[in-house]
Amino acid sequence: MYGPVRDGTSVPRSKVTVPQIRARKRVGPAGGPAAGPAIAMITAYDYTMARLLDEGGADLLLVGDSLGMVVQGHKTTLPVTVDEICYHGRAVARGAERAHVVGDMPFMSFQTSPIAALENAGKMMKEGAFESVKLEGGVEFAEHVRRIVCAGIPVMGHVGLLPQSVHAMGGFKVQGKREDDAERVLRDAKAMEEAGAYAIVLEAIPPDLASQITQSVGVPTIGIGAGAQCDGQVLVCYDLLGMYRSLSPKFAKKFAEVGDTIVAATRDYVREVSEGTFPAAAHTFKPNGFRVGEEPELDPLADAHVH
Ligand code: KIV
Numbered sequence: 001m002y003g004p005v006r007d008g009t010s011v012p013r014s015k016v017t018v019p020q021i022r023a024r025k026r027v028g029p030a031g032g033p034a035a036g037p038a039i040a041m042i043t044a045y046d047y048t049m050a051r052l053l054d055e056g057g058a059d060l061l062l063v064g065d066s067l068g069m070v071v072q073g074h075k076t077t078l079p080v081t082v083d084e085i086c087y088h089g090r091a092v093a094r095g096a097e098r099a100h101v102v103g104d105m106p107f108m109s110f111q112t113s114p115i116a117a118l119e120n121a122g123k124m125m126k127e128g129a130f131e132s133v134k135l136e137g138g139v140e141f142a143e144h145v146r147r148i149v150c151a152g153i154p155v156m157g158h159v160g161l162l163p164q165s166v167h168a169m170g171g172f173k174v175q176g177k178r179e180d181d182a183e184r185v186l187r188d189a190k191a192m193e194e195a196g197a198y199a200i201v202l203e204a205i206p207p208d209l210a211s212q213i214t215q216s217v218g219v220p221t222i223g224i225g226a227g228a229q230c231d232g233q234v235l236v237c238y239d240l241l242g243m244y245r246s247l248s249p250k251f252a253k254k255f256a257e258v259g260d261t262i263v264a265a266t267r268d269y270v271r272e273v274s275e276g277t278f279p280a281a282a283h284t285f286k287p288n289g290f291r292v293g294e295e296p297e298l299d300p301l302a303d304a305h306v307h
Contacts (some may be wrong), residue, residue, distance in 0.1 A: 013184040016059050016100040018132060018154045018198050024059075025220045026231045039199075039232025041102075041222055042240060045071050045088045049237055050095030058099045060119020060222075062134065063089045063233065064163070065104040069246070077163045080106040082120050083220045089128030103130035107164040110135050110144055117144035121153050126277055134201065142195040149196035157192030159213075160185055160226065161204035172249075174225070176205040186213055193217040201234060202226040204251070225251035 024039050041060040044050040045067045053061060067088055068080040082105075089103050103124045110117035121133045132154035135141065145155050160175045169175070176185040185205055192200050199220045200209050207227025214221045214230050223230030238244035239252035243259040272278035 011096050016098060018100070021060070021100065022198050022219060024231060025218065027214055027229070038230070039220055039222055040199075041232060041234035043067075043090045043236045044095070045235070045237075047091045047095040050092040050099075050101075051097075051280070053237060054096050054099045058102035059232070060102055061092055061096050061099045062102045063092050063104060063128070063130070064134075064236065065106050066236050070236060070244050076161075076166050078107045080104075080105055082109050082123060083127075086124060086128035089124065089130050093129035100131050101129070102132050102134050102202075103128050105135040110141070111137075114144045114147040117141075118147045118151055121148045121155070122151065127151055132156060132198070136157055136164050137186070139191040142191040145192060145195035145197055155196065155197050156222075157189070157195075157200040158203065159188040159192060159200060159202050160202050163203075172204070174204045174206070176209045182206075182209045185209060186216065189217055191214045193219050199232075203231060204249075225249060 021039060024036050026036070026038065031154055039059050040057065041062055042053050042058045043064040044053050044058075044061040045063060050061055063085055065077040067093065068074045068077040071088075072079070072084075074080075075242045077303075078186070085103050085106055089101065093101050105120060105124070109212040117135070124130050124133055130143040133148065134147070134156035136144065136158040138159050145157065148155050161172060162169070163172065165233040166172060182205075185202075186209070189200050189202070197219060199222055200213075200217065202213060202221050202223045204225040205213075207229060210221065210223055210226035211229035220231035222232040222234050235252060236244065239249070240254065241256050241258040242254035243262070245259060269278065
């Protein structure tokens with residue numbers, strides 16, 4: 001299913017499936033660690049980025065409602081709609097040859113009732129080209145998850161820091177620091193597993209709590225700001241690439257400084273345009289060799305390939 005090296009050439013191109021992801025559980029109640037590398041999930045919002053992340057060996061691409069912040073520029077994820085998630089999902093699906101594509105259920109698309117949750121999950125599968133959906137919450141949404149799973153739609157859970165509850169939580173704050181709160185997060189994760197979730201995101205919780213949850217549930221945990229003892233990790237692509245300048249959480253390691261590269265390239269472009277050194281001859285088509293109104297000498301192959 002996966003190659004030993006994630007260099008973009010040794011990763012087989014067959015689609016990653018939900019049963020394969022479940023089988024990547026490394027440490028759990030049944031013992032471990034199992035064979036196979038930890039799961040690598042990254043968010044993606046468009047075709048070009050999805051192609052690059054897929055080529056780089058990402059196992060899952062998440063069209064996260066984080067797009068409200070990193071693509072649309074809002075302060076929270078709350079304004080994102082199901083139609084917007086579906087629009088980005090279709091683009092990402094076209095670029096994801098191997099990676100499994102997960103769609104985030106936006107705020108108020110699943111909270112109101114199990115039926116609303118099922119209908120919106122169905123819409124996301126039909127119109128967003130998703131292969132599974134993810135939703136935030138624990139015990140109180142177990143029935144909603146059960147209804148979606150019963151319809152044959154795989155669900156990924158998400159516990160700990162819930163960005164859709166940012167106002168209730170008083171900000172984007174680490175969860176599960178007090179004993180009673182840690183028990184709540186553990187209960188939420190167990191409820192997601194019991195309801196049929198095939199994997200669970202653990203966001204912004206202490207690493208020992210993440211480790212305890214990972215050992216207590218039989219499905220893979222995918223951490224973000226939850227330490228190394230999870231079955232996988234997830235990052236927002238613009239954080240990983242050093243492109244999102246508005247917020248920089250402690251857990252978001254920048255694996256590149258693409259933001260700086262973009263700014264430098266843009267400065268070079270602006271300078272060359274203003275100096276008149278771009279476009280040079282190499283970026284210019286062959287001249288016609290006649291003036292409009294004069295008889296042209298036609299070359300049937302000229303301009304055959306514009307790109
Ligand atoms: O919306 C998102 O990008 C997410 C990840 C950070 C897990 O939920």
